[in-house]
Amino acid sequence: METQANAAQTAVKPAKKRRKNKISRRENNWRGWLFIGPYALIFSVFILVPVVLAVILSFTNFNAIEFPEFVGALNYITLLTNDAEFMKYVLPNTIIYAVVVGIGGYILSFILAWALCNLTKPVRTVFALILYSPSMTTGVAMTVLWKVIFSGDQSGLLNSWLMELGIITEPVLWLTDARFLLPIVIIIGLWSSMGIGFLSMIAGILNTDASLYEAASIDGITNRFQEMIYITIPQMKPQMLFAAVMAIVGAFQNGMISSMLVGNPSPGYASQLLVNHIEDYGFLRYEMGYAAAISVVLLLIVQLFSKGANALLTEKDPYGLAKAPKTAKTSAEGSVIK
Numbered sequence: 001m002e003t004q005a006n007a008a009q010t011a012v013k014p015a016k017k018r019r020k021n022k023i024s025r026r027e028n029n030w031r032g033w034l035f036i037g038p039y040a041l042i043f044s045v046f047i048l049v050p051v052v053l054a055v056i057l058s059f060t061n062f063n064a065i066e067f068p069e070f071v072g073a074l075n076y077i078t079l080l081t082n083d084a085e086f087m088k089y090v091l092p093n094t095i096i097y098a099v100v101v102g103i104g105g106y107i108l109s110f111i112l113a114w115a116l117c118n119l120t121k122p123v124r125t126v127f128a129l130i131l132y133s134p135s136m137t138t139g140v141a142m143t144v145l146w147k148v149i150f151s152g153d154q155s156g157l158l159n160s161w162l163m164e165l166g167i168i169t170e171p172v173l174w175l176t177d178a179r180f181l182l183p184i185v186i187i188i189g190l191w192s193s194m195g196i197g198f199l200s201m202i203a204g205i206l207n208t209d210a211s212l213y214e215a216a217s218i219d220g221i222t223n224r225f226q227e228m229i230y231i232t233i234p235q236m237k238p239q240m241l242f243a244a245v246m247a248i249v250g251a252f253q254n255g256m257i258s259s260m261l262v263g264n265p266s267p268g269y270a271s272q273l274l275v276n277h278i279e280d281y282g283f284l285r286y287e288m289g290y291a292a293a294i295s296v297v298l299l300l301i302v303q304l305f306s307k308g309a310n311a312l313l314t315e316k317d318p319y320g321l322a323k324a325p326k327t328a329k330t331s332a333e334g335s336v337i338k
Contacts, residue, residue: 060292061075063288076297085269096182097254102252105193105247106244108193108194110201116202117202150174152172152173156171181270200246237314244309264279
């Protein structure tokens with residue numbers, strides 16, 4: 001009898017443990033959903049739902065007043081075959097701007113970040129804040145600084161400097177001449193390209209293990225350039241990938257410069273970018289369906305370039321299989337002040 005009782009007790013204990021494990025698992029799941037709930041709500045309201053609605057509206061004729069009318073792929077066919085401004089000006093301008101500002105700003109961000117990390121902490125902090133501030137004050141600077149510099153009369157700073165040097169004899173209409181608009185937008189885009197990707201690069205460089213540099217000096221590394229190529233860059237690929245994605249997204253979505261300088265559309269569509277084209281059709285002509293189709297095309301282009309950056313900067317194991325880069329341990333902003 002005692003043996004049977006003991007056997008019954010041992011059979012009950014695992015059942016109780018399994019029941020407790022199920023209850024604890026449910027509690028953990030409930031707490032996890034509660035924890036990610038606010039983020040999931042914000043992500044759904046501000047990102048997921050707008051993207052889905054944009055895709056749906058891209059197949060409609062919608063003027064923001066009447067109920068959308070389904071037209072199938074007509075908007076995409078019109079965009080690719082009948083929109084002369086898009087194929088002749090907008091798409092080439094966007095690609096040129098994205099390549100120069102995206103790639104150029106990315107390289108410039110790395111060079112400046114690497115140079116700042118060779119300075120002392122107080123000097124590095126001051127210069128990092130100076131280089132980062134244009135990305136936050138582009139709108140104000142557009143009115144206060146760049147319009148004054150490129151003003152088309154003699155009071156414009158650039159015209160005044162060039163006339164004093166004898167390079168030109170009369171003022172140049174910088175902001176109305178189609179030849180100069182896109183280069184001016186590119187210059188301002190590079191000036192304001194030191195954003196969060198720049199800070200992430202500083203974080204990656206500062207978090208590189210110092211013992212690696214000591215070991216490299218023993219193995220024959222003799223200068224800072226070799227350290228950058230063989231140690232710094234391989235150790236900060238996660239930050240470089242993040243900076244690359246941010247540079248691509250920033251380059252393709254930056255249409256504020258042109259619209260604030262010369263309005264929308266720009267003279268002769270000389271500096272018209274995809275974002276300006278979306279704003280033109282969506283908020284000036286109220287062709288929301290067509291604007292949604294352009295935004296979907298822009299989303300696909302950004303996704304394509306992001307995939308390319310991911311393929312170039314993702315780490316690979318010796319067998320050639322891609323591995324996701326490790327997450328950076330320290331935030332970019334914190335490492336600048338470190």
